Amino acid sequence: MAGNSFGNLLKITTWGESHGPAIGAVIDGCPAGVKVTEKDIQKELDRRRPGQSKLTSPRNEADKVEILSGVFEGRTTGSPISLMVKNKDQKSKDYSKIKSVYRPGHADFTYDAKYGIRDYRGGGRTSARETIGRVAAGAIAKKIIPAIKINAKLLKPTAKLIDKAKKENDSVGGLIECTIKNVPPGLGSPVFDKLDARLAHAMLSIPGTKGFEIGSGFKCVEMKGSEHNDEFQIKNGKVLTKTNHAGGTLGGISNGMDIVFRVAFKPTSSIALKQQTINNKGKKEVIEIKGRHDPCIALRAMPIVESMATLVLADELLIQKTI
Ligand SMILES: Cc1cc2nc3c(=O)[nH]c(=O)nc-3n(C[C@H](O)[C@H](O)[C@H](O)COP(=O)(O)O)c2cc1C
Numbered sequence: 001m002a003g004n005s006f007g008n009l010l011k012i013t014t015w016g017e018s019h020g021p022a023i024g025a026v027i028d029g030c031p032a033g034v035k036v037t038e039k040d041i042q043k044e045l046d047r048r049r050p051g052q053s054k055l056t057s058p059r060n061e062a063d064k065v066e067i068l069s070g071v072f073e074g075r076t077t078g079s080p081i082s083l084m085v086k087n088k089d090q091k092s093k094d095y096s097k098i099k100s101v102y103r104p105g106h107a108d109f110t111y112d113a114k115y116g117i118r119d120y121r122g123g124g125r126t127s128a129r130e131t132i133g134r135v136a137a138g139a140i141a142k143k144i145i146p147a148i149k150i151n152a153k154l155l156k157p158t159a160k161l162i163d164k165a166k167k168e169n170d171s172v173g174g175l176i177e178c179t180i181k182n183v184p185p186g187l188g189s190p191v192f193d194k195l196d197a198r199l200a201h202a203m204l205s206i207p208g209t210k211g212f213e214i215g216s217g218f219k220c221v222e223m224k225g226s227e228h229n230d231e232f233q234i235k236n237g238k239v240l241t242k243t244n245h246a247g248g249t250l251g252g253i254s255n256g257m258d259i260v261f262r263v264a265f266k267p268t269s270s271i272a273l274k275q276q277t278i279n280n281k282g283k284k285e286v287i288e289i290k291g292r293h294d295p296c297i298a299l300r301a302m303p304i305v306e307s308m309a310t311l312v313l314a315d316e317l318l319i320q321k322t323i
Contacts, residue, residue, distance in 0.1 A: 010029045010318055014134060014137075016130070018087065048135045050292075050294070055295060058292050059292045063132060065084070097290075101279045103289060141310045142310050145310065145313050151178065153302065165295050196214050200261075202309065202311065203305065206304050216246075217262060247261060263305055270289040270291070272289055272290060275289075
C-alpha cells in the first residue's frame with residue numbers, strides 16, 4: 001500500500017490498524033535538539049481522543065503515547081522518531097457483519113477493488129485511529145515552529161443538531177475553519193508545491209473530508225477584481241494587506257497575513273438506520289451499522305486539522321532554511 005507518508009524535509013509515515021495491537025507514526029527529518037516529552041504529545045492526543053463527550057464515539061481509549069526512538073534525555077537526536085499508541089478497547093465482533101457487506105459511504109468496496117483483502121475490524125486502516133499518528137507527529141512539529149499559532153474551530157453544526165442526529169441514528173457534516181497566525185512572508189514554493197496546494201493536500205488526506213477553500217474560497221467566483229484584490233499597505237513597518245481575500249498566500253507563497261482556510265467534513269457514513277447495499281458477491285443486502293461511531297466527524301477533527309497544518313508549516317520552514 002503506497003501513500004502512507006507525508007512531507008518533504010519533515011516526513012511522517014503513519015502505520016497501524018484500528019484493531020491491531022498498536023498504531024503510530026515515524027517522523028524523519030526532525031532537527032536535532034528539539035525539546036520533546038511524552039507529556040507534550042499526550043496533551044494533543046487527549047484533545048483527539050474519542051469517548052470524551054456524549055457527542056463522540058463511546059470507544060474508550062486512553063491513547064497513551066510511547067516514544068520508542070529518536071529522543072534522548074528529552075531532546076530529539078536527529079534520528080527517526082518512532083511513536084506508538086497501543087489499541088486497548090477493540091470490540092472486533094461489532095464489525096463481523098460488515099466483513100463481506102459494503103457500507104455505503106465507507107471504503108469497504110474500494111479497498112476490496114484495489115487490494116482484494118481488507119482488515120474490516122473497526123475499519124482497519126481507514127479508521128480515524130490512523131489520525132493518532134498525525135496528531136502525535138504534529139505535536140513534535142509544533143516545537144519546530146513555536147511562534148506560529150494554529151487554531152481550528154467548528155463553524156457548524158451546533159451541539160443540539162449533532163445530538164438530534166445521534167438520537168435519530170443519523171449523522172451530520174461540519175465545517176472547520178483554521179487560522180494560522182504569525183506566518184512569515186516567503187514560505188511555500190510557487191509551482192506544484194504551492195503553500196495552498198500543500199495545505200489542501202494535507203486537509204483532504206484527513207478521512208471524511210470533502211472540501212477545502214482558502215481565503216474567500218468559492219465565494220471569489222461572485223466577486224469582482226476590485227472587491228477581491230487585497231490592497232497593500234505598510235503598518236508598523238510591515239507589508240500588510242487591507243483585506244485578506246487571498247487567505248494568506250499569493251503565488252503559493254505566504255504573504256505575511258493570517259492563513260485562513262476551511263475544511264468540509266461529510267456526515268459520518270456509519271449510521272444505524274437501514275440502508276440498501278450489496279455484498280462482495282454482488283447480492284443485495286440491507287445494512288444497519290451497529291457499533292461505536294461519531295455522529296459528527298468534524299467535532300473530533302479540529303486537533304487533526306491543526307496537526308496537519310502544523311506539519312505543512314514546519315516542513316516549509318525547514319525548506320526555507322535550505323534556500
Ligand atoms: C475524527 C474522525 C472520526 C471519524 N469517525 C467515524 C465513525 O465513527 N464512523 C465512520 O463511518 N467514519 C468515521 N470517520 C470517517 C472515516 O474514517 C472515513 O469516512 C472513511 O475512512 C472513508 O474515507 P473518506 O470518507 O475520506 O472517503 C471519522 C473520521 C475522523 C477524521
